[in-house]
Amino acid sequence: MMSITQAAIQVTSDGPGMHIPDGFVSAPVAAAGWVAMVGILAVAVRVTNRELNEKAVPLMGVMAAFIFAAQMMNFPVAGGTSGHMLGGALAAILLGPWAAMIVMTAVVGFKSVLFQDGGIAALGLNVLNMGMLTALVGYASYRTAEPLLRGNRTALLASVSVAAWISVEVAAVSTSLQLAVSGSSPLDVVLPAMVGVHALIGVGEGLITAAALGFIMTTRADLLPQRRPASSSTGRG
Amino acid sequence: MTAFAAVVERYAARESVLHRADARAKVPAVFLTVLAVTSTREGDWLALALLVIPVVVGAYASKLGPWFVLRRTFLALPFVLAVLPLAFTRPGETVLTLPVVGWTASDDGLTAVATILARSWIAVAITALLVSTTTVVEILRALRTFRVPRLLVATIFFAYRYFFVIGEEAVRMLRARDSRSASIPGHRAGGTLRWRARVAGYMVGSLFVRSLDRSERVYAAMQARGYAGEPQFLDHAPLPVRQGVGAALVVAYAVAVQVGTRLA
Structure with a gap:
């Protein structure tokens, strides 16, 4: 029991500086983040409700718990550090981008309120960076590559891994821009630092995401959105 | 709880x-x-x-x-x-x-x-x-009460409830990996970085399959109890x-x- 709590608190620091705390971004930037998050979330909720009805609730909730637990699945890298994933791209590939955004919003909001990992005023930006951008970018890069590969499994998994890497980098760039616009961190310092650190974190993200998808393709391909009938495009009953 | x-x-x-x-x-x-x-x-x-x-x-x-x-x-x-x-x-x-x-x-x-x-x-x-x-x-x-969409609030509620269940599953898998990864002190253990990442990825994939199965059982149980889209509270x-x-x-x-x- 304690071990879960400890593991959960450990994963709350996924790399330096992804979850922006309150006070680091200026009030207008934080407010813009909230407006953007609420707008995108409204669309996501409408689309997901239409596709899944009340079935969506247990599926999304358990999936949010899954992403949270999946972030505990670390692997040793070198010198006592360990890699793990954020999960935005994986969630988007498995559940579709809209459902993934709801799931990731729940995960990021949960961490912010329970563990003070990321601020409340800055929650809009954090959800935007880590939940929405990673899901959208990961999904878009994956769907762009997928038809070009004609079912070549290795190439598909390689493209998934690149898609996951790009999603982390985009989130890092976006976080740096928000800090720079707020005047909290000079762009020429924060951008290279964030992009550099997350280039490494992104490799872990890419490798785990591809391996997880490969595992599901081998064992339960029926669970993947592309293989399912169109009527339940985002989840199985 | x-x-x-x-x-x-x-x-x-x-x-x-x-x-x-x-x-x-x-x-x-x-x-x-x-x-x-x-x-x-x-x-x-x-x-x-x-x-x-x-x-x-x-x-x-x-x-x-x-x-x-x-x-x-x-x-x-x-x-x-x-x-x-x-x-x-x-x-x-x-x-x-x-x-x-x-x-x-x-x-x-x-x-x-x-x-x-x-x-x-x-x-x-x-x-x-x-x-x-x-x-x-x-x-x-x-x-x-502040009109946050039902789906989102319910999702967070369920995530909070099931994080414990899924998290236990994750901890069990981590423990299993530890017990099959014996190593001699001072000697390099485990395969390449790619291999280690793949092991973690397979664990994530396996966790996903188990979580999805669980969400289906949860949904069936909710239906059996007459769930109508919103948790019911006794005091208003x-x-x-x-x-x-x-x-x-x-x-x-x-x-x-x-x-x-x-x-x-």
Whole structure:
């Protein structure tokens, strides 16, 4: 029991500086983040409700718990550090981008309120960076590559891994821009630092995401959105 | 609820004025006060000092004490690294030079760093007070009364409930990996980085399959119990006027500090 709590608190620091705390971004930037998050979330909720009805609730909730637990699945890298994933791209590939955004919003909001990992005023930006951008970018890069590969499994998994890497980098760039616009961190310092650190974190993200998808393709391909009938495009009953 | 909830919410189960206060008053008060705190101008020490007062009052009113609040707020510390460069890049009068590297810190830069850290600390302390005096279920119920979409609130509610179950599953898988990964001290163990990442990825994939299966069982059980799209609560008491006024006073104080220090 304690071990879960400890593991959960450990994963709350996924790399330096992804979850922006309150006070680091200026009030207008934080407010813009909230407006953007609420707008995108409204669309996501409408689309997901239409596709899944009340079935969506247990599926999304358990999936949010899954992403949270999946972030505990670390692997040793070198010198006592360990890699793990954020999960935005994986969630988007498995559940579709809209459902993934709801799931990731729940995960990021949960961490912010329970563990003070990321601020409340800055929650809009954090959800935007880590939940929405990673899901959208990961999904878009994956769907762009997928038809070009004609079912070549290795190439598909390689493209998934690149898609996951790009999603982390985009989130890092976006976080740096928000800090720079707020005047909290000079762009020429924060951008290279964030992009550099997350280039490494992104490799872990890419490798785990591809391996997880490969595992599901081998064992339960029926669970993947592309293989399912169109009527339940985002989840199985 | 679950044992996990008992650990996370161990302070929310205590007794004090703040614990008794309705989440429908506390949640908007905390959100708006944090917004007011974030809009503090650089170098406005008076405003920052005045905004610490509600934190201190809250720490005593919750009977958790200032030490508890201080401990809770250290979680956000690593982010300090992100603002420190500002001290050296912001132009201004040089007040100190780092020995070896020779970087110079400007007075404006140090002011900016101190303000950002102070704002952040106050905001984190206020949030910590909310979570330490309110159960998650109460916070989510409050979100529903403020028209946060049902799907989102229910998702967070279920995530909170099932995180314990899925998290246990994850811990069991990690333990299984540890017990099959024997190694001799001093010798390099385990395959390449790619191989290790693949093992973790397979565990994530396996966890996904198990989680999806579980969500189906949960859904079937919910249907069997007549779930109609929203959790049902037994009490529907309206928000006591006194608590609404109390929350409004806290927000008004924070706004007055900001307006007052700008005018003065």
